[in-house]
Amino acid sequence: MDNKSNLAPVIKIDENKCINCYACITACPVKYCMNGSGDVLRINHDLCIGCGHCISVCSHEAREIIDDTDSFLEDLKRGIKMIAVAAPAAASVFAGSYLKLNGYLKSLGVEAVFDVSFGAELTVVSYINYIKTKNPRMVIAQPCPAIVSYIEIYYPELLPYLAPADSPMLHTIKMIRQYYPQYKDYKIAVISPCIAKKREFSETGLGDYNVTMLALRNLLKQQNINLANCVTAEYTGPEAERAVSFSSPGGLLDTAERFVPGIRRDTRKIEGVHTIYHYLTGISEKLKKPGVEFPLLVDCLNCENGCNGGPGTGNNKQTLDELESPIRKRSKELEKRLNPGHQKALYNKYHKQLNRYWKPGLYDRSYQDLSKYNNLKIPGNAELTEVYSSLKKFGKEDLYDCTACGYGSCKSMATAIFNKLNKPGNCAHYNLKLLEEEKKVTVYINQQLKEHINRALGVIENINDLVEKLNVSINTQADSVNESTSVTGHMVDSIKNTAEMSKQKRNAVLELISSAAKGQDTMQETIQAVKNIAASVDGIASAIKIISVIASNTNLLAMNAAIEAAHAGEAGRGFAVVADEIRHLSETTRENSRNISQTLSNIITGINTTSKRSGDTGNFINDMTHEINGFASTMTELIDTLGSLSNESYMITNSLKSLEETSATVKADYDVMLSLTDKLRYDINFLAAMSTDIVRAIEENDQEIIAKLVSLDK
DSSP states (O other): OOOOOSSOOOEEEOTTTOOOOSHHHHHOSSOTTEEOSSSSOEEOTTTOOOOOHHHHHOTTOOEEEOOSHHHHHHHHHTTOOEEEEEOTTHHHHTTTTHHHHHHHHHHHTOOOEEEHHHHHHHHHHHHHHHHHHHOOSOEEOOSOHHHHHHHHHHOGGGGGGBOSBOOHHHHHHHHHHHHOGGGTTOEEEEEESOSTHHHHHHHHSOOSEEEEHHHHHHHHHHTTOOGGGSOOOOOBSOOOSGGGGTTSTTHHHHHHHHHSTTGGGGEEEEESTTTHHHHHHHHHHHTTSTTOOOOSEEEEESSTTOGGGOTTTTOTTSOHHHHHHHHHHHHHHHHHHTOGGGHHHHHHHHHHHHHHHOOTTTTBOOOOOOGGGOOOOOOOHHHHHHHHHHTTOOSGGGOOOOOTTSSSSHHHHHHHHHTTSSOGGGOHHHHHHHHHHHHHHHHHHHHHHHHHHHHHHHHHHHHHHHHHHHHHHHHHHHHHHHHHHHHHHHHHHHHHHHHHHHHHHHHHHHHHHHHHHHHHHHHHHHHHHHHHHHHHHHHHHHHHHHHHHHHHHHHHHHHHHHHHHHTTTTTHHHHHHHHHHHHHHHHHHHHHHHHHHHHHHHHHHHHHHHHHHHHHHHHHHHHHHHHHHHHHHHHHHHHHHHHHHHHHHHHHHHHHHHHHHHHHHHHHHHHHHHHHHHHHHHHHHHHHHHHHHHHHHHHHTOHHHHHHHHHOOO
């Protein structure tokens, strides 16, 4: 935002549109009200005279006028009692419809509209009266508030020569306040072509709203209103005569000529920001010189095309003839209506009317010395030299006064920089010098870039060679891997088959073990049976011995019985004894026979069991033999497979050895390539660092960095 100010702001900047192009500084007659030290221009309103020329030259539409149209409309809606005074330029801005503009204003709630043209007639009367009564050395006309502000702020020594009378607008307002008491409580809106009028109203306390004609045109456009369809409303108050052309260049002079014929010869007519302010500056300097003659009246306007093309009209791009044509038409119609055939009678009548509304002292105007706001510091020679050095201007040959900065001279630009109102970067030749220095740096940098790029290219070529070599190694390695993969596949298949076979034979072995265990149990039973048979056999032997003994005894007894039987008779008892012994022997034998029979039965059973178990054992042994044969066959196959695996493993070992050698080569090449990559990285990092320094040096204009870059060893 613009700085806070004591004087009323009349121009605002749209910072989103401003590009700091210096066009406004070039156009500005006072220059130092602009602050160009930042990214956008800012306005010091206390130094701005409100000429509005910067608005007309801003092609980016970054500047807008500040007026009171919004508050004027808002107060009308609130019912504030209001009258208006319209500047003569209304006839040009609203060509053919200026009286309909009055009707539109009344439709908004304005009670009456007065014509400032009559106030201009009164102004001329005030000027002529001052000239005749005070006989001044020179009178500078003051209808234009921008010129008044220029003198008050920058050349207060000219204040005594500024006409001590109000402007036509203030004459009109004072006339209303003095002679129209019915409007004493009404606020007054000024329909104005000038943005600087706000300053005049603020300083004098007269006039409540500066409503620019441009704002009214925009309002009509927004509301889609055609003035041609509005009601015509005549001005309130006395009618003007010649001063209807007061808004055109020379309008004051034409009106004054009517009062004082021949005054034109003692008048300087001058307008336009490119001439009037330079002219006033010259007057200020010549006042100090004795014997210099000045014109009696300086008829001056800020705007080259007069008030008809003022910044508050929007007509600044129209030609002078386009702007004045409606004014001339109005003047002719007015003269025709007022009966030009009786000029003398009309003249006397008109002057009586002027005298009715003019009286001494009513329209006097005093001014303020505002030079306190002009706190610009003027640098001395040493300070200028320092600023010139920052601009890379080291001699008179470097002071080009090219005007590219907008100030018109290197000294003025240096003064702005000294007061921190601008910066070296806005000097075209400073930038050219920077470009020259940067060009040298660029040449050096280009050499460095070429050298490091060539190094990088060399490294890249070496890397490419290694990559080719590495590619061959990788292909060889791939072939070895493929071969190893194939052999390993066969090996895996063989191992898989062996595993399957082993799994199958493992079950056979388990069955063999089971059969062997069963055979062992059977053999144990056979052994036990044999032992039992042996025991039985031992029993038979014992029995046989007993039987033998018995048989022996029986034989003896039989013999004895026989003997005794031979001696029968009385020896019967003895026979009986023998017979009894024989009987006992017989029983014993019979018992032993049963035992022998039982023993033999047991033996037979044991033999049968042994026979059966032996048969089963034979079967088991046969099965074991068959399984063992199968196992032997499987083992043979397994041995054959392992032999094959051994051969293939040898091939894998060779392949892996070749792969190891290839990998070693690849690793060595990779290490070399890594080393080259490090070199390449160094060069690239060097270039990146250099690029960063270049960008910073250019952006910050860092001469140390630039010097450092230039002094780097290659």
